[in-house]
Amino acid sequence: MPKSLKISLLAASVLVVLSVFLGVNAYGVHAAGETAQDGAYRQINVYGEVLEHIQSDYVVDPNISAVTNGALRGLLESLDADSSYLSPEDYKAYKSDKGGKAQVGLEVSKRYGYATIISIVPGSPADKAGLSDGDIIEAIGAQDTRDLSLAMIQLLLEGQPGSELQISVIRPRKADPDKIKLNRVVVQEPAVAEMQYENSSILSLKPMILDKEHVQQVESKLKSMNKAGNKKILLDLRDVSAGDMTEAIRMANFFLKSGTIATLEGQKFAKITFTADASKAINATAPMVVLVNRGTSGPAELVAAALADDKRADLVGEKTFGEGSQQKTFELPDGAALILSVAKYASPGGKKFEDDAVTPDTLVASNLDVQDADSDEDAAAKTTIPAAKKPAEVDDQLTKALDMLKAKAA
Numbered sequence: 001m002p003k004s005l006k007i008s009l010l011a012a013s014v015l016v017v018l019s020v021f022l023g024v025n026a027y028g029v030h031a032a033g034e035t036a037q038d039g040a041y042r043q044i045n046v047y048g049e050v051l052e053h054i055q056s057d058y059v060v061d062p063n064i065s066a067v068t069n070g071a072l073r074g075l076l077e078s079l080d081a082d083s084s085y086l087s088p089e090d091y092k093a094y095k096s097d098k099g100g101k102a103q104v105g106l107e108v109s110k111r112y113g114y115a116t117i118i119s120i121v122p123g124s125p126a127d128k129a130g131l132s133d134g135d136i137i138e139a140i141g142a143q144d145t146r147d148l149s150l151a152m153i154q155l156l157l158e159g160q161p162g163s164e165l166q167i168s169v170i171r172p173r174k175a176d177p178d179k180i181k182l183n184r185v186v187v188q189e190p191a192v193a194e195m196q197y198e199n200s201s202i203l204s205l206k207p208m209i210l211d212k213e214h215v216q217q218v219e220s221k222l223k224s225m226n227k228a229g230n231k232k233i234l235l236d237l238r239d240v241s242a243g244d245m246t247e248a249i250r251m252a253n254f255f256l257k258s259g260t261i262a263t264l265e266g267q268k269f270a271k272i273t274f275t276a277d278a279s280k281a282i283n284a285t286a287p288m289v290v291l292v293n294r295g296t297s298g299p300a301e302l303v304a305a306a307l308a309d310d311k312r313a314d315l316v317g318e319k320t321f322g323e324g325s326q327q328k329t330f331e332l333p334d335g336a337a338l339i340l341s342v343a344k345y346a347s348p349g350g351k352k353f354e355d356d357a358v359t360p361d362t363l364v365a366s367n368l369d370v371q372d373a374d375s376d377e378d379a380a381a382k383t384t385i386p387a388a389k390k391p392a393e394v395d396d397q398l399t400k401a402l403d404m405l406k407a408k409a410a
Contacts, residue, residue, distance in 0.1 A: 047071070072336075073149060080341050080354055081110040082325050084149035088335030094151055101158035102184035104165055106131070107241040107297070108153060109323060114138060114170075115145035115153045118321050119239040119295035121208065122190055125182040131169065133239060133295035133321075138177050139168040151339055159184045189242075192217040196230070202405055203230035210243030210299040215251045222254055222282045231410035233288040234401055237304055238317060241297035245324070245345060248299035249274050252306040257284040259310040259348065262302050264326065266343030276310075287408035288313035289401045292358060293366055297321035305347035305358045315360035316401045324353030362404070367396045 054062055072085040086094055105124020108115045115137040120127045137145050140156045159165065163184050168177040192214055195204040203225045207214045252261045256276035265271040290313045292304050301320045307313040324345035330338040344352045
């Protein structure tokens with residue numbers, strides 16, 4: 001194929017993508033969008049010129065198809081981690097995936113161009129391997145995650161029960177990536193954990209996922225708390241990143257009689273405001289503190305922000321991860337597809353989780369990560385130390401939350 005024709009075809013493929021963004025169709029262009037569209041068309045000319053230089057001047061004859069796929073993927077990922085370009089081959093695999101496969105207990109997103117662990121399911125293969133939130137997955141098998149869309153990363157992490165997954169992980173304070181082999185299993189999310197503090201006056205609830213089943217468990221425990229003599233609530237949302245936004249809204253309503261819970265809005269997505277329904281509130285008066293950390297993401301961020309902005313609870317811990325958007329899939333003529341964020345969730349105060357995350361008023365860094373890292377270094381050094389009873393780990397975030405609750409009048 002002549003070089004000029006290749007370049008024309010590739011430029012046309014970019015035009016298709018930009019058309020999706022700008023709402024261009026085959027029948028005409030609305031005048032209101034002409035300025036933005038003119039700018040896009042100028043960029044297409046620039047893109048074509050860049051391709052021409054790559055084709056004619058690069059040190060070797062390049063794989064233009066791979067170059068274009070990389071450019072399109074970068075175009076989408078420059079918007080946010082959840083927007084993806086899927087090549088025809090990737091989209092075929094994506095559509096054929098029926099879900100329900102075995103996993104290793106990881107929730108991931110993309111940060112710094114690579115797959116990044118948001119949270120770990122307790123007791124899962126990932127947990128047993130010592131992985132933690134913030135670790136970067138450099139590669140899955142032989143595939144660099146920098147060259148994969150988030151949709152394909154999530155697909156590659158799944159597999160048949162018992163199948164092996166090999167990943168390369170970059171960890172804090174370690175120069176070289178660790179190569180880790182994990183066996184996929186059918187991961188079971190733990191039930192909502194319940195603890196009692198201060199002679200049962202404080203009820204602590206910790207879900208690991210905000211889906212229908214676990215939100216129902218929270219609902220049941222809240223309805224029973226008065227019988228147990230509980231007067232205060234500690235909601236631990238640390239490392240809670242999976243679940244459903246609808247269930248998150250329902251759970252936030254358990255603690256609110258009125259007020260906005262969240263909003264959802266996009267450029268062409270009419271604003272939806274989710275408001276608390278007094279009839280669905282269970283306990284809207286008990287003193288309350290919510291724990292969050294960098295592994296708190298998506299549905300859990302929605303709950304935490306709603307309770308903080310509506311002055312229902314104090315937030316303690318670290319700035320959250322920052323996720324919360326709604327996607328739509330656009331199929332392209334060549335069999336490829338775009339997964340595009342079309343709307344973002346925001347707190348009652350108007351901060352979008354995807355852009356701003358959630359920052360507690362009371363910031364307390366996690367000391368557990370430091371303790372775990374120190375333990376790893378000690379093991380690596382293989383230092384011979386006389387056997388001694390291991391001191392109990394101190395959770396500074398939990399301690400601060402309990403101190404604040406103790407100070408609150410019941």
